[in-house]
Amino acid sequence: MAVTQRMDLRQSQSLVMTPQLQQAIKLLELSNLELSDYIERELEQNPLLERDEEGRSDFEHDSEGDGAQAESANADLTDSADFATSDVLAASADLPLDTDYDNLWSDDSAAVAPSSSLNGWDSGGRGGSADEGSGLEQTLGSAINLRDHLLAQLGLSITDPTDRMIGLQLIDMIDEAGYLGGDLEQVAELLGCTVARVEATLAKLQEFDPAGIFARSLAECLALQLRDRNRLDPAMQALLDNLHLLASRDREALMRVCGIDGEDLVEMVAEIKALNPKPALAYEMVVTSPVTPDILMHRQSAGEWIIELNSETLPRVLVNNAYVARISREAKGKAERDYITERLNSANWLVKSLHQRATTILKVATEIVRQQEAFFLHGVQHLKPLIRRDIATAIGMHESTVSRVTTNKYLATPRGVYELKYFFTASLAHANGGDAHSAEAVRSRIKHLIETETADAILSDDRLVELLHGDGITIARRTVAKYRESLRIPSSVQRRRDKTLRIG
Incomplete structure (x- = not known):
C-alpha cells in the first residue's frame, strides 16, 4: 500500500471550556460572601470595574464629555443587585451554564447527605474548589472544627430527615464547653414537632464524640x-x-x-x-459565627412566598464606561488597545455572569420553596421526598446546575436558616399512586415494626414487605433487607434465637 499525503475536510463538534465559562461556573457555586471576596480580587485586577457602593444608576465622571460619551453604554449594563428578586427570572435559553460539563449526572442520583444547619452554622469549608496552589502542607496546621466534627457524625449516624434537622438545630445550641443551652420545647415549637422527638434525637447526639458532648449539666x-x-x-x-x-x-x-x-x-x-468537664475545648469553636443567608423568604398577607437574594451581601459591580472611553482615546500602540479590550470583555462577562447566577439561584430556590411548602407551613414532619431531578425537571435545567446552585447557598426561612441542598431526600413510590414516601420515613417504619414484634411473631423480610404494602409503600424485599442492615438489625432468624434465649 502506497503511503501518500492528502487533505480532508471534516466537520466535528467538541465542547470547549473557555476561561470565561469556567469563571461563570465557579461563580454559580459561590455563596454571596465568597462571591464578595472574589469580586474584591477582580476589582484589584481589572481597572475597568468599580463597586457601586451607593447603588448609583450611573458613575460619577471626571468630565462631562466622558459622561456623555459613556451614557448610552452604561444604560445597557446590568447591576447584579437589580436581579435579586424572583420577578426578574431569565429564560433558560439565556443561561449557558446549564450544561453537565463535568459529566456528573449520568444516572439517577439520590439525595446527598445534608451538611447544613440552622441558625448559625458555618461549615468551615464553604467555597467549592480549592484555590490553585493549595497543598496538603497548608492544611496540616489547621485546628479541628467542632461543628464539622459533629456534622460529619450526624450525617453518618442519623438518616431520618426529621431527626437530622432537629440534630442540626441542637448542634447550633451548644456552647464553647460543649453543653447544650436553650429549651427543647422551643426547638419543638420552631420545627413543628413533639418534644419527645427532640429528646429522642438528643439522646442519639449524646453518643457522639467527644464523650460528654450535648450535656445539659x-x-x-x-x-x-x-x-x-x-x-x-x-x-x-x-x-x-x-x-x-x-x-x-x-x-x-x-x-x-x-x-x-x-x-x-x-x-x-x-x-x-x-x-473532662468541658469536652468541647479540644476543638476549634465557630458557634459565635452565624451563617449569613444568601436567599431570603417571607410570606405576604395573601399567603404567597416572596423569594429574593440577600442584597446586604450581594456585591454590586459596574463597568466604568467613562473611564473606558477616556483611556481608549489615550491608548498608545496596539498592546495598550488589546489590553483595554481584554479587560473590558472580562468586565462585561463578569457582570453578565453575576446576572445569570442571580436568576439561576432564584429559580432553584423558588421551586424548592414551592415543593417544600408543607414543611414551611406545618413543620419538619411534613418534609417532602425530593431529589435534584425533580427541581431540574420543573425549571427546565440540568441536574448539575441544580447541584452547583444548592451548594453553599443558605435560605433564611421562618423556621431557621438552611442550606438549599438539605431539602433533598430520597423517596419510595406509593402503592396506590399517592404521594411518595421518604426513604428515611420507610426506614423508621421498619425499625418500629421490628421493635414492636413479639417472640412468637418474629417478622421476616417478606412479612415486612407485606405490612409496608398495607401502608401504601411499594418496596422490594432486598430493599427491606438493605434498610434493616443499615439500622444494624439482625435477621429474623437471629432475632428469634435471641428472644428465645432471653425468655428461657
Whole structure:
C-alpha cells in the first residue's frame, strides 16, 4: 500500500471550556460572601470595574464629555443587585451554564447527605474548589472544627430527615464547653414537632464524640463519659446525683447514699477526676459565627412566598464606561488597545455572569420553596421526598446546575436558616399512586415494626414487605433487607434465637 499525503475536510463538534465559562461556573457555586471576596480580587485586577457602593444608576465622571460619551453604554449594563428578586427570572435559553460539563449526572442520583444547619452554622469549608496552589502542607496546621466534627457524625449516624434537622438545630445550641443551652420545647415549637422527638434525637447526639458532648449539666456530662467507658453503674449514678456532697467533702453522706465503703469511694472519685468537664475545648469553636443567608423568604398577607437574594451581601459591580472611553482615546500602540479590550470583555462577562447566577439561584430556590411548602407551613414532619431531578425537571435545567446552585447557598426561612441542598431526600413510590414516601420515613417504619414484634411473631423480610404494602409503600424485599442492615438489625432468624434465649 502506497503511503501518500492528502487533505480532508471534516466537520466535528467538541465542547470547549473557555476561561470565561469556567469563571461563570465557579461563580454559580459561590455563596454571596465568597462571591464578595472574589469580586474584591477582580476589582484589584481589572481597572475597568468599580463597586457601586451607593447603588448609583450611573458613575460619577471626571468630565462631562466622558459622561456623555459613556451614557448610552452604561444604560445597557446590568447591576447584579437589580436581579435579586424572583420577578426578574431569565429564560433558560439565556443561561449557558446549564450544561453537565463535568459529566456528573449520568444516572439517577439520590439525595446527598445534608451538611447544613440552622441558625448559625458555618461549615468551615464553604467555597467549592480549592484555590490553585493549595497543598496538603497548608492544611496540616489547621485546628479541628467542632461543628464539622459533629456534622460529619450526624450525617453518618442519623438518616431520618426529621431527626437530622432537629440534630442540626441542637448542634447550633451548644456552647464553647460543649453543653447544650436553650429549651427543647422551643426547638419543638420552631420545627413543628413533639418534644419527645427532640429528646429522642438528643439522646442519639449524646453518643457522639467527644464523650460528654450535648450535656445539659455537669452531672450529665460526667455520666455520658462514664457510660461511654461502661462505668456508669447505680453507685456511680448516685454519686453524680449528689455532686454537692462531693464538693462539700461529706464522705459519710456519700458512702451512705451510694451504698459503698471508703475504698470504693476513693476509686470512684478518682475516676470522676479523670473525666473532662468541658469536652468541647479540644476543638476549634465557630458557634459565635452565624451563617449569613444568601436567599431570603417571607410570606405576604395573601399567603404567597416572596423569594429574593440577600442584597446586604450581594456585591454590586459596574463597568466604568467613562473611564473606558477616556483611556481608549489615550491608548498608545496596539498592546495598550488589546489590553483595554481584554479587560473590558472580562468586565462585561463578569457582570453578565453575576446576572445569570442571580436568576439561576432564584429559580432553584423558588421551586424548592414551592415543593417544600408543607414543611414551611406545618413543620419538619411534613418534609417532602425530593431529589435534584425533580427541581431540574420543573425549571427546565440540568441536574448539575441544580447541584452547583444548592451548594453553599443558605435560605433564611421562618423556621431557621438552611442550606438549599438539605431539602433533598430520597423517596419510595406509593402503592396506590399517592404521594411518595421518604426513604428515611420507610426506614423508621421498619425499625418500629421490628421493635414492636413479639417472640412468637418474629417478622421476616417478606412479612415486612407485606405490612409496608398495607401502608401504601411499594418496596422490594432486598430493599427491606438493605434498610434493616443499615439500622444494624439482625435477621429474623437471629432475632428469634435471641428472644428465645432471653425468655428461657
